[in-house]
Amino acid sequence: xxxxxxxxxxxxxxxxxxxxxxxxxxxxxxxxxxxxxxxxxxxxxxxxxxxxxxxxxxxxxxxxxxxxxxxxxxxxxxxxxxxxxxxxxxxxxxxxxxxxxxxxxxxxxxxxxxxxxxxxxxxxxxxxxxxxxxxxxxxxxxxxxxxxxxxxxxxxxxxxxxxxxxxxxxxxxxxxxxxxxxxxxxxxxxxxxxxxxxxxxxxxxxxxxxxxxxxxxxxxxxxxxxxxxxxxxxxxxxxxxxxxxxxxxxxxxxxxxxxxxxxxxxxxxxxxxxxxxxxxxxxxxxxxxxxxxxxxxxxxxxxxxxxxxxxxxxxxxxxxxxxxxxxxxxxxxxxxxxxxxxxxxxxxxxxxxxxxxx
Numbered sequence: 001x002x003x004x005x006x007x008x009x010x011x012x013x014x015x016x017x018x019x020x021x022x023x024x025x026x027x028x029x030x031x032x033x034x035x036x037x038x039x040x041x042x043x044x045x046x047x048x049x050x051x052x053x054x055x056x057x058x059x060x061x062x063x064x065x066x067x068x069x070x071x072x073x074x075x076x077x078x079x080x081x082x083x084x085x086x087x088x089x090x091x092x093x094x095x096x097x098x099x100x101x102x103x104x105x106x107x108x109x110x111x112x113x114x115x116x117x118x119x120x121x122x123x124x125x126x127x128x129x130x131x132x133x134x135x136x137x138x139x140x141x142x143x144x145x146x147x148x149x150x151x152x153x154x155x156x157x158x159x160x161x162x163x164x165x166x167x168x169x170x171x172x173x174x175x176x177x178x179x180x181x182x183x184x185x186x187x188x189x190x191x192x193x194x195x196x197x198x199x200x201x202x203x204x205x206x207x208x209x210x211x212x213x214x215x216x217x218x219x220x221x222x223x224x225x226x227x228x229x230x231x232x233x234x235x236x237x238x239x240x241x242x243x244x245x246x247x248x249x250x251x252x253x254x255x256x257x258x259x260x261x262x263x264x265x266x267x268x269x270x271x272x273x274x275x276x277x278x279x280x281x282x283x284x285x286x287x288x289x290x291x292x293x294x295x296x297x298x299x300x301x302x303x304x305x306x307x308x309x310x311x312x313x314x315x316x317x318x319x320x321x322x323x324x325x326x327x328x329x330x331x332x333x334x335x336x337x338x339x340x341x342x343x344x345x346x347x348x349x350x351x352x353x354x355x356x357x358x
Contacts, residue, residue, distance in 0.1 A: 027159040028344040034163035038335025045328035058171040059182035065118030082112035090299040092120035093130040099137040106152035114173040132203040150210025157353035178218035190315040204228045217247040224269035225284035236350040238343035252276045
């Protein structure tokens with residue numbers, strides 16, 4: 001869409017050639033051309049008709065997922081590199097696999113993870129979906145499962161994450177977990193009830209940092225290991241944590257949400273505050289058994305009303321039009337945050353970004 005708009009109206013948005021010239025530069029050396037993309041998207045989303053159309057488009061299944069659905073139905077497993085999806089009984093299990101970077105998210109993971117989520121939702125052989133992090137190879141945690149370290153801060157500092165990455169992620173991957181997949185011929189809003197959706201279980205091993213914590217707020221049941229913790233380190237990063245500003249207060253109340261987002265408060269899963277997000281906390285060694293039990297509990301009485309109840313909850317909490325208006329503000333503000341000198345300073349101060357290998 002952004003590329004097409006840049007060709008339709010000269011000077012409205014940076015051209016692909018201009019953007020490509022920035023790609024080899026560290027973020028601090030880039031010219032901030034993509035801020036114009038953020039302002040454009042903010043105006044599109046602020047318009048009810050155009051914004052609803054964009055929300056609809058971003059919730060459609062990816063062509064790559066449709067192309068591999070037959071393979072998944074036949075084999076019960078598809079490996080997409082940075083993510084895999086496999087059927088386990090009544091569940092389709094999506095596993096993040098970015099082992100070197102503690103299952104962090106970046107440009108190398110986005111397409112694969114969204115495609116895996118599409119396949120899990122399209123799969124006719126499963127009734128629920130599970131989100132989990134794979135085993136990592138980083139020396140500090142080698143051999144352990146970890147849910148997600150959030151955005152890859154090393155790649156962010158090196159200029160290897162586009163501004164549009166945030167928007168594609170939150171309007172696509174994350175929103176598909178929360179709202180399901182749209183159909184071509186009908187609006188995905190709750191009033192039409194035309195989405196393809198399943199309940200999502202998130203299984204948190206180790207930690208859910210930043211974007212990992214954001215994912216929990218889009219799922220229906222959060223199962224966490226007793227040693228797991230959750231953070232939204234937006235203050236130390238200098239960016240807006242996706243749709244967490246919209247969703248976290250529903251779980252924790254406004255005060256704890258502000259402490260987490262503005263002051264970096266850590267929420268340990270086994271504490272009263274952590275349990276506001278985590279539905280159940282179990283021993284780390286018992287996680288596999290607990291996942292199977294929760295799947296059985298969710299599917300034991302049939303799943304006829306699952307999608308209906310999810311839509312009914314959303315219409316009172318976060319209907320599509322509320323999400324559209326939130327994203328209009330998010331697109332504008334995140335563009336300025338992404339190119340802010342404060343972001344660079346935070347990455348150098350808190351992450352030692354200049355000395356990390358990418």
